[in-house]
Amino acid sequence: MHPAYSVILFTTASGAGYGLLFWMALAETFGVLPGGRALSLAALTFSLALITLGLLASTLHLGRPERAIGALSQWRTSWLSREGVAAVATYVPAGLLGLSWLIYLHNDLFHLVAALAAAGAAITVYCTGMIYGSLRTIRQWNTPLVPLFYLAAAASTGALLFGLIYSLFGYSTPLLEFLLLCLVAVSGAVKLTYWRQCDADKGQYTAEMATGLGAWGKVRPLDPPHTMPNFVMREMGYQVGRKHAQKLRRLVVLFLFAGPMLALALSALTGAGVFFWYLLAFLMTVVGIVTERWLFFAEAEHVSMLYYGAERA
Amino acid sequence: MNKKPEIELNTPAGDEVKQTTCYMCACRCGINVHIKDGKVRYIDGNRNHPVNKGVLCGKGSAGIMQHYSPARLRAPMKRVGPRGSGEFEEISWDEALDIATGWLSKPRNTDPHKLAFFTGRDQSQSLTGFWAMQYGTPNFAAHGGFCSVNMAAGGLYTFGGAFWEFGDPDWEHTKYFMLFGVAEDHASNPIKIGIGKLKKRGAKVVSVNPVRTGYNAIADEWVGIRPGTDGLFVGALIHELFRNQTVDLDYLVRYTNAPWLVIQDKGAADDGLFARGENGNPLVWDSNTGDFGDGTSADISPSLTGSRKLADGRTARPVFELMAERYLGDEYSPEAVAEQTGLKAEDIRSIAAELADVAFKQEVVIDQPWTDWAGRKHDKMIGRPISMHAMRGISAHSNGFQTCRMIHILQILLGSIDCPGGFRYKPPYPKQAPPWLRPHGKEDQVKANVPLGGPHLGFPLGPEHLLIDEECASRIDKGFTWDAPMSAHGLMHMVINNAATKDPYGIEVLFMYMANMAWNSSMNVKGTIDHLTAKDENGNYMIPKIIYSDAYYSEMVPYADLILPDTTYLERFDCISLLDRPISEADMAADSIRYPVVEPDRDVRGFQEVLIDLGARLGLPAFTNKDGSPKYPGGYSDYMVNHERAPGIGPLAGWRGKDGEKSVRGEVNPNQIEKYIENGSFFAHHLKPEQAYFKHANQSYLDWAADMGFREDKKPTIFQLYCEPVQAFRLAAQGHGDRQPPETHRARIEKYFDPLPMWYPPFEEDMIDQAKYPLHAITQRPMHMYHSWGSQNAWLRQITAANRLYVHTSVAAGINAKDDDWVWLTSHQGRVKCQIKVMEGVNPHTVWTWNAIGKRKGAWGLDDDAPETNQGFLLNHLISELLPEGGGGYRYSNSDPITGQAAWYDLRVSIEKAEDTGATEPMFEPLKHGSQPASPTKLAYGKEFKRGKK
């Protein structure tokens, strides 16, 4: 699948934003959010900015962004619509949460609002994952590991952001770093499992099935419909070389998982220069997550390519 | 949930529909042009039209993009830079016509030889040829000489018809259809409609073709023959028919010259000619009387066998015996031909057996009484349901004439010409075999200011009809000379070469119409370009003036000095006449017109209008009144209605007579064009049921055809299995008669002018080192492109913007190459670099590509980075217009020795892997393109038609 930069930016930025929102709201729900109102407000604003940036980026992907509002209508069947609804809905408790901080409203009701915000964030990210996870046409996506990883990645990138911000203001504990490390490890494990599963699955559909012409023997394309690539080939037929993909996967392992984990471990162990370690981990994560997302698209193979020369999909 | 959207289901296709004739190829289908807001909204097929019956092909359906192509010429142009530069200045029509008249009048007033007027893909030869006759030059022909004259001549000399547009399989009744060397052909839609019918009916389709694509892909049996060897294959089929005694003897006796007696007197001046009686008619042996009889008489029982002693004591033998001996010879046994054709002997046997089975056990009987030419009544029409069709896979070889004749012999032996289920003539065919026309243009017929006494092209019966004077060719293309004695369509492919080398002589003006001679219609493109730009020692062009009419900015435009821009097919009058290449079908005589359905938005004029205007300016008698005023002031439509070639016979056959009540023959009807337009721009005269078959011998048909001027007389067409004119040329080569070929030509003529078809290896492979050039290289027409002119079409070029060289899996393996790898393809003429595509369905000794996809940078309104110019390639760079030097140092044209047909598919090549430099070679300098506007970078055609969104 064609890795569109708008979609990569959308999923990574909003993922991190929702992750941050989730952890803050969760902490608030249980009343353990450190720092003062100002910091909470700033962090919340930052998360909402990331989310909004991501959502805006996603509209760049649209042919008719001015009609985007229509995308909220089909939540009964469409994960994209659900994602939109969830995203919009999440602004409400998130906004109220901010409001509560702004005007010193602090009561139990707002623990509930915070809980709703956390739930909204998680649901939104799950929906995003399911946009891809529900597509049977792409075997690399059509697995529960996809929404799971979207959740894990949002959780870990959001948590890292949380750690980064709060450490800047001196709020950090080795426990948090340790928990974070675990989170990154979990998402790393999910990704590795995902890759293993993808590599093992050679695809259940063949060119012979696609054309229905297997009775005659192997089906090979002679002439494509058009000499130059058309929309379907550009969008669905994007291919990344195996070697290149392997290299990028190693980069992901290094920057998205191993590197940050090491930084967090060092931070927890040394207890010094915490912000620096967080920053390092975060910068690595940025490179890692963008690469991961690019690969997520680039490595995905679409069934329709069976008509354009793919032997299996 | 949102509401179900309201959608508009009843939007009319357009504001009005105008019915005219398609011209995105030469098939000439009827079209409905739907016009909306003055623009073309949609084009579909005219259901009532005899040619396409409502369907449309891939090109015709892309007509909008052809009509609005950015490569359309905009105004007349005068060359201002050197030839080939593409530097032009737009001028007015007045100036253009003044210049043309000035250039053209001098040769006419001094020596009409100095004008060469050649037309390419033209469909108005009845006008262009007539104009050239009026002008008085012997130098006229259309593109038939490099296209398919082998098919036309092969058929016309044999049975007065031809595969080439002059006939069709009986799609309704055929049970077994053999298709030789066809990818698309002129009858584009009719063949598709026909094959579709056969497949639905479960008739068997056998394709003989080195490549398995298109029609050949859906054949029930694919015979993947090695190019140039069809004569061996067909010879072996005939061998089998004779061996198994499965030939239609009654048919042979009734309709052919099989019983005619051939003089057997080696060394005599009439050896191999027919023994003739006192009245000049050929003799046969009448087994009723036990004596000689008149071979054209109906009242005898001719014998097919038996050597006879003539009155003068010499022997004569019937054609049948000579034929049987030839084809029963060992060299035509299936085993003997297997290796060279690449086919299995058992497959050849089984096809022969199938042919016999279908022909003789599965007759088609139509309950329709008819009367033959001799007055004998038949209560049914009985047919042998075998049909065949062949085209350029046969014709584009230097053995094409003989191979084509051999296929006709196969048809005739099976009794399947113009019978139910067989091959059917389309009126005005059948003609006599050969047609009565002889070529005009001998020295004494060409005089200043005097029209030529008759048509340029015809069918010589022997050396006496050649257009030579003291061995010097009268025609610039050396048509009807010893180089190509029976060149019934001329040799357009030699004109530029000959004119530039002043061989046989130099000319003053080259006038061309609709032929992309500087690119895809030339062999050896570079050589042709050099000829077009060659200068003499004084720095003057060897071809001093070139006038050219094109509608688009093709590769040829920059090589002309004066450009006469034509309209598109939707903007002009045209006439598809029974005097030329009509649109008849087997049971109707039909013709059609084109009329302007949209107004030109540029300063362009229909070429025919311009030609008539020039005719008047030059004072050509048929285009001028006595007082010197133009005879057809109304232009081409005026001419179409008012011109009469013979009393009552004009360009259009429909609605003649004062009130439009007469067909084919009748007085001029001033409202004729309106009648055509009312009827969908065509006219069809339907034959009566009793005229439907056996037209060559059908009294009712023959009477009608003679009355209509289609035939000289009411006598039947007798199929010429044995072709006497060919023997007449051979006798001259053997030293007989007062007109003999020069020494250099003798051996060749003696060898190839065999009155009974035989196979010989194509010249190129015979003359080059086959080990060095082991592969055949051929082209095929893509169904969705018409030669060069499809690539300017924004839709069609998306389908094919570049071509690959298709090679067999084993060839690719041999050079260790895979799909898209670059290779060098080398012939004795040059080399071309291109990319390959590996396939299974191709003869292993053959490589091929789609024709005319490669384009030169700067032409056709395409950007310089167009795939057509960077990956697209032509095989033409590899094809030489001349054969390698043979014995005696003479280089013959790369053509059939009999007809002069260009031998495009004789090409032999070698292949090797090449470095990937991302671009094809040879690469020519980009052409400048005068003041043509830049092409758009985006198209949203139809946006303006959207409801409420004007």
Added chain:
Amino acid sequence: MTTLPQTTEKKLGLVIDLDICVGCQACATSCKEWNTGGYSAPLSDHDPYGGDPSGAWLNRIHSYELGEGAAGRTVHFPRSCLHCEEPACVTVCPTGASYKREEDGIVLVNPDTCIGCKLCSWACPYGAREYDYDDGVMKKCTLCVDRIYNETLEEEDRVPACVRACPTGARAFGDLGDPDSEVSKNVAAREGFNLLEEFGYKPTNKYLPPRMKTSAHVSPEPARKSAPVSAGNGSMVEKLFAWADQKLSR
């Protein structure tokens, strides 16, 4: 809207005969020509005269080679939207622009509400959706909905443009939900099949397979070993002449 109808009154669709299709592209260009000025107007083209020409087409023709050597086969293979009975291209659509009509089963995109998110194209296993970069909305085969009911057209012209144009008659249009329709009967007789049946979208359009080598009507006797007549025992030539004499003197 994006909920699929439980059933549709009709199942209008195309039947494509792969035994007859010669790959002429008529259905592709006539589709483009009709639709660029019709319901889907326009079908835009990018770089139409340049190095990378492409555009929105609702019907495309592939060609494939099957099997090996002379026993193999070349097949031309037109492909457009199959108007599936249970396609996710409809259910994934966030706006409802993509829908399946209850009355005839046609799957359409509403060009006035589509936001061009392309998700439906990802959900179609057949690559049958065509994004129009210029127009910013998704396009697809409409089954020529603006022709088949169009009362301004002659009745016999109320068929899709591609069917109307196809010169070989390889395309047919009709109600595949009605077992007595021409198309359904032909599908049954010729063992018409679904593309990628295994995927489960239940396409309405059907394909008729290329026939295995047929020799319908033709059952040649084995080639005769010897002449059927008694006379002339010499060479093949003599035998033939003897046969001809005997035959003609009868």
